[in-house]
Amino acid sequence: MVTVRLFGMTKMLAGNQGALSLALPDGRRVKDLVAVIEAAYPKIGELLHKKKVLVSVNQDIALEDLEVKDGDEIALLPPFAGGSGHR
Amino acid sequence: MSLEQVTKPDQPVTGDEAMLVRVQREDFSIDEELRRVRARSKRIGGIAIFLGTARDRSKGKDVDGITFEHYEGMAQKKLREIRERGLKDFGIIELSILHRYGEIGIGDNIVLIIAGAEHRAEAFQACKWAIDELKQITPIWKLEHTPEGEVWVEEHP
Numbered sequence: 001m002v003t004v005r006l007f008g009m010t011k012m013l014a015g016n017q018g019a020l021s022l023a024l025p026d027g028r029r030v031k032d033l034v035a036v037i038e039a040a041y042p043k044i045g046e047l048l049h050k051k052k053v054l055v056s057v058n059q060d061i062a063l064e065d066l067e068v069k070d071g072d073e074i075a076l077l078p079p080f081a082g083g084s085g086h087r
Numbered sequence: 088m089s090l091e092q093v094t095k096p097d098q099p100v101t102g103d104e105a106m107l108v109r110v111q112r113e114d115f116s117i118d119e120e121l122r123r124v125r126a127r128s129k130r131i132g133g134i135a136i137f138l139g140t141a142r143d144r145s146k147g148k149d150v151d152g153i154t155f156e157h158y159e160g161m162a163q164k165k166l167r168e169i170r171e172r173g174l175k176d177f178g179i180i181e182l183s184i185l186h187r188y189g190e191i192g193i194g195d196n197i198v199l200i201i202a203g204a205e206h207r208a209e210a211f212q213a214c215k216w217a218i219d220e221l222k223q224i225t226p227i228w229k230l231e232h233t234p235e236g237e238v239w240v241e242e243h244p
């Protein structure tokens with residue numbers, strides 16, 4: 001199981017939960033995590049696919065092939081209040 | 088004043104350097120933060136300040152108040168990165184960055200950037216760069232309270 005922290009609109013889209021506990025049965029990469037989130041929360045999945053919401057692992061923006069390890073600090077980051085995207 | 092405001096849990100008490108970059112719920116004193124920057128070096132001859140405040144209109148709609156949410160830890164890390172890059176890239180002497188979180192009333196302070204340099208040109212440049220960069224890379228989110236409801240927005244004040 002991994003814990004994924006939620007902020008802003010992602011928290012709202014998950015019914016105001018501050019974090020999700022997810023099992024990753026089919027792989028340990030960020031893209032596997034995204035697939036699990038998409039199945040449970042299609043609206044968040046859509047934002048992840050559009051790169052409107054980014055995944056961070058240990059406080060850095062993570063690419064989809066990054067492997068997620070036990071104890072990693074994972075979060076879903078909606079667009080920052082800056083508005084012109086992430087980098 | 089609440090207990091949280093008294094104890095200031097987000098502010099490490101490890102000296103002035105740690106106080107130069109903060110994410111905190113309570114308001115800040117511009118004079119106090121300015122004193123902190125000036126105390127860093129007598130070589131400072133130009134100081135540029137950016138203060139962001141909460142306005143009552145957003146995209147043509149009334150706003151009654153704003154709530155800022157931040158990613159504790161990552162937000163501070165990104166602000167420290169901005170300070171370090173600012174010091175390195177702009178030849179300035181000091182850069183202080185403060186951002187508030189929680190509920191903020193209309194007209195109240197949100198964010199403060201203070202850039203101290205030998206001369207004004209570097210101070211202005213670094214100050215503008217720092218607030219632009221803050222908006223780009225710092226995990227802080229804004230919820231606007233409007234008469235029609237609450238909206239998470241993608242645009243910084």
